[in-house]
Amino acid sequence: MVTGNKKIFNVETESEESLNTAVEMYMNGKIFIYPTDTIYGIGGNPFNHNVVQRINSIKKRDISKQFVLLVSGIEILLNFVELNSDDHIEYLKRIWPAPVTVVFNLNERARQNLSYITAAFRIPDNDFCIKLLNEIKLPLISTSVNRSSQKPLNENTIIIKEFADDIDAVFISEKTKDSYPSTIIALTSERPELIREGEIKFVDLLGKFI
16 A cells, blocks of 8 residues: 555565555556666556556657557457467567567457557566566556656666656666667567567567567
8 A cells, every 4th residue: 555655665675565556556547657677667557548648748748659568478468469370479478578569450449448550568577567467467558757759767866856746656676677678579460570679689589480
């Protein structure tokens, strides 16, 4: 539970409180900053219009831009996307969890709920994220901590100084990685297509596609 005006939580030293607070905030339409397997993200429930609107407002972000969505596993992912081949499931098992974001065609229900035809998903390689995602069993928004057109922030003290007054909680980690973005590929047709290369090279991802 959130006690008093506390807004800053350490996911290593306050692991249980951090997890419980993040779950509660997600379910109650709050937004928070949290560590991922790439850089810090601003998160919340993508199916909550007020959450989406608030994040866009804080970031001064174009409302037409989509968020990356984190999920705990492929079984959750399949509730929202359409795959072109059963081989894609085996491919995803080979490349996830990792800082690799994949764009999929959404199924009809997800299209109606998100108002998009495609969306980008990732299974993150981060303990706090996976524990949170396992509890909520729904996608989690992951968008960089920055104002539009500015460089993403990935240092605890700067994030707290710049954003703590705008969001409902900040979950910090002492184990954050260097600020490498995820590699983004599309799996909307038969073979993977590169959208943006990050820390993981596209040639290595293609090598896992059989």
